[in-house]
Amino acid sequence: MTTDETPVHHGTLPEPTNLRDTLERAGIEHLDVDEERIVVIYQQAILMVTATDGQVTATQELEIELWEAAPHSTASDPESVLTSFTDELAAATGTPR
Numbered sequence: 001m002t003t004d005e006t007p008v009h010h011g012t013l014p015e016p017t018n019l020r021d022t023l024e025r026a027g028i029e030h031l032d033v034d035e036e037r038i039v040v041i042y043q044q045a046i047l048m049v050t051a052t053d054g055q056v057t058a059t060q061e062l063e064i065e066l067w068e069a070a071p072h073s074t075a076s077d078p079e080s081v082l083t084s085f086t087d088e089l090a091a092a093t094g095t096p097r
Contacts, residue, residue: 009064009082016058017093019049026092028085032056042085044070045078 019038023030029041033048035055040047046068051059064086066078 007066007078007082009062009086010052011062011064011086011089013060013062013090013093016054016060019051019056019059019062022089022092026088028088028092039067040085042088043081045081047082047085 020030020032023038023040030049031039031041033039035057036051038049038056040049045066048065048067049056050063050065051061052063053059053061064082066082069078069081
């Protein structure tokens with residue numbers, strides 16, 4: 001997958017949210033990269049979640065990028081992984097979709 005083909009979702013939360021705490025509550029594996037980025041392992045896919053308006057501890061604007069699809073994935077569309085993750089993250093924050 002080239003950079004131009006990498007699926008990316010942009011999201012907005014209704015209030016500043018601590019992504020680390022939210023991912024913990026949702027039981028989603030993640031690794032801190034720095035104050036603005038978290039690597040997420042979701043359904044065996046690797047995602048990069050970036051707080052585009054501040055830090056991961058208090059952000060409302062997100063960019064979610066699929067870095068690597070799950071090995072042996074049966075999903076025909078990588079967008080489905082991003083959509084599923086976005087929906088689960090919204091549910092964990094109480095954000096209506």
